[in-house]
Amino acid sequence: MKKLIKIFLIAVLVILLTRSSFIDIYRIPSDSMRNLLYRGDLILANKTTYGGILSGILATLGIRSVPKRNEVYVFTINPEYYGLFVKRCIAVPGDVIQIAGGIVSINGQQVAETNTVRHQYKVWYNNYSMTKENFEKGKIDLEENGGIKFSKYLFIGLDLSQLPLVKKMKGIDSLTRYISTNDSVKLSLDRLGMSTEMPRLAALKIPYKGMKIILDKQGYTQYAYIIRHYENAAFVVKDSSLYISGRKTGHYTFKKNYYFMMGDNRVNAIDSRDYGPVPEDNFVGKYLYKL
Structure with a gap:
């Protein structure tokens, strides 16, 4: 019995050391990273050089890793927003970020988005029954993707990997990305309480230590x-x-380095567009993969 208790305690100690220093498990709290990660998903994150006990030791030895553009990280923000956040790094210290017409630019160049990035679209149809049927065949759930039927078009959230399929569907005339500014659909969405994508962000230089x-x-x-x-x-x-x-x-x-973080689900994410760039010491881990 004593041997079993000893083995159990050693196992617990190993798990605690692993989770505090190397790898930890986190649950995704929202759909802000959909379609890469969904609310409730469990992920593994690397804490070796971010937020773990070992990271502090490595930093004193001059061994450190910094967040990179287009990678996904786990982090905290200021006390007004409780809990852990998981978002994609869009801009690093010294970058100038700007959003115009819903398009994100870094240092004057449009950001190349991953296939998991979602935007809202107007899908203009000539035959709604056929369009609905083709969406079902393509395994794109209208309700799950926030589909709203209007007289001439369907308003829906799609990720970039779904666009080629939708464009080829019979019954569809065209597809246009929705930007809330000066769009007739905005009032209808406001009544439904739906969030709309931030179309603008004035040019902002991301602070770096010593700036x-x-x-x-x-x-x-x-x-x-x-x-x-x-x-x-x-x-x-x-x-x-x-x-x-x-x-x-x-x-x-400035005393710290900062990073601009954004959710892949661009129209339904609380991110650096709301709470600003995140300081480097708030990073907890780097996303590895989904369990």
Whole structure:
């Protein structure tokens, strides 16, 4: 009996050390990474150089890994948003990100999206019954993908891998991507309480450690949230002057490296478009694969 207890305790210790230092298991909390990951999926994440006990030891030895564009990571954000998040890294420190007309650009170049990235589309049909039947044959569930039937088109979320199939379907005239700005369908969606894709984001330079900015009106607007929540610097505006930690200033130098994270399900994700770039020390692990 004592031998069994000893084996059990050793096994528990090995599991705890593994999960705290090397590999850990996480449950996906939302559909923001659909169709790569679905709510409730279990994933394995590498903690060797992100967030684990071992990562701290390796960092002191000068061995470290930094988040890279287009990779998926597990991370935390500020206390206003509880829990762990899983998103794709879109921009790294020093990059300039911009969203115009729903198109994401990094350093002036349009981002090449993976096949799992989802957008909303208008599928213009000439025969709805045939269109519905072909969607079923293609194993694209209308209800599951948020399909809404209008008089001349079907409004639905699709990932890039599904587009070639839909474009070839009989009964369909054309397919256009939906951008909420100045679109007649927006009011109908608002009534249904559906989220719509952010079509614009002014050019934003992702902060890096040592980056110095001018805290004029534009600088304050773009970076105040990041500085206040992640750099622990208190802003006070007094007599039209800006004070940080009690000192009057017109500049700020960042203490950390930041990353812009986005969900593949672009129209239904709370990500850096909402809570801003994420500091490097908030990363917990790198996504390996789904269980």
